[in-house]
Amino acid sequence: MDFRIPRGTMDLMPGEVEKWQYIEEKARDLCRRYHFSEVRTPLFEQTELFRRGVGETTDIVEKEMYTFTDQGGRSLTLRPEGTASIVRSFVEKKVYGEPQPTKWYYIGPMYRYERPQAGRQRQFHQFGVEVFGTTAPGMDAEVIDLGFQFYRTLGLDGVKVELNSVGCPRCRPIHREKLIEYLTPRKEELCKDCLSRLDRNPMRILDCKNESCREVTEKAPRMVDHLCDDCKSHFEEVQENLQLLDVPYVLNTQMVRGLDYYTQTAFEFVIEGGAGSLGGGGRYNGLVEEIGGPEMPGIGFGLGLERTLLALEEQGLELPARYGVDCYVIALGDDAKKRAISLLKELREVGCSADRDYLDRKMKGQMKAADRMGARYAAILGENELKENRIKVKELATGNQETIQLDRLADYIRQGRKD
């Protein structure tokens, strides 16, 4: 074998791809009901968009981006997440001038250069939504509800919504100072990563998984205790709205999220097992301006589809597999084979799926092929049938067979596929 699939990517083969179509269909239907519209943006953007949008101090920008130079010398990057591109598009197309709010969703691949493992690929897929133009806490709750319903409609159990508020540019600096004040004397107990975070992004120390760091941060000043009045009431109203929507949630005051653009609401969908974090999101009230647009609030989430599938499999939930074919036409003899060509066309024109033999197999081989591909009916056309203008139709599951008029075949199969 000369060529191999790039590390961290996968081929979705027949039998598997139907599962993807199924969950994408669920996402689209959900978005339709919540009145979100789909947008599709390029898979790559100017590198600078992600540096600015996602944040220079994030792991994504520091070590995970697929960046390349095109033939015109421009630095481009395969999108590591969806929000930056969506915001760019919102600003570039001046959608902020239209009636607000704007409610969008997207489904597609994202790219991050990482070591692959369970639920982590270099090319992975996200379903995400973004809402611009409102700070209403009810919208925060609605976005969280939409994400939660996505898992519910798929039948996934045990999805937890974790909720926090990370404040805004008014109150966060105050918390930041308190945090530095608290952590600096305890420097020695922090891991080396957190040591460098101390002056660059001290909040991220709060969700470090290192044991020693956790002990230190356990009694550290909490963001929720330092929220300004606006952030505080917003946070409370988000929770009220979640209760009205019957979305169960738990507060996680340590949760920070890995992207720098979040303000106020931050949330994550988590589950026991290999998937761990299924997805997450939050409010980003400064991002549109950062990307060159007007002052315009936003909120959204990104959900990992590989992880959703992983969780569904862990719970043993069956998703649709391979489709069969409605009718397999078996033709014997040259004249019958010619007639079979137009028969297939007739079947397909009335909406049935139809197939036939292309390998010059004999009766037995053709029957076997029909059986293997999960055909509902096998239609047998031999010299005798052709002479009498009839055809034999066998329902493979039951073994029942009858002879019908040749020109009634398409109608017969079409009726059959309804029940």
Next chain:
RNA sequence: GCGGCCAUGGCGAAGUGGUUAACGCACCGGAUUGUGGCUCCGGCAUUCGUGGGUUCGACUCCCACUGGUCGCCCCA
């Protein structure tokens, strides 16, 4: 970037230093010249991820590389 485990046909998998590399599934053909699923028979790896080394001899031992997988960091 770091660590564990793994690498034999299309797939699963035995074989742990000695002359022909089990077996199961799948696939193809036949028994059954116009009827699938069951049964029976036959076919299907000059070769064990790649490169080097040890040895009279290596799929089996050693090293390196590559790839897979799982975990850490982080995240989806």
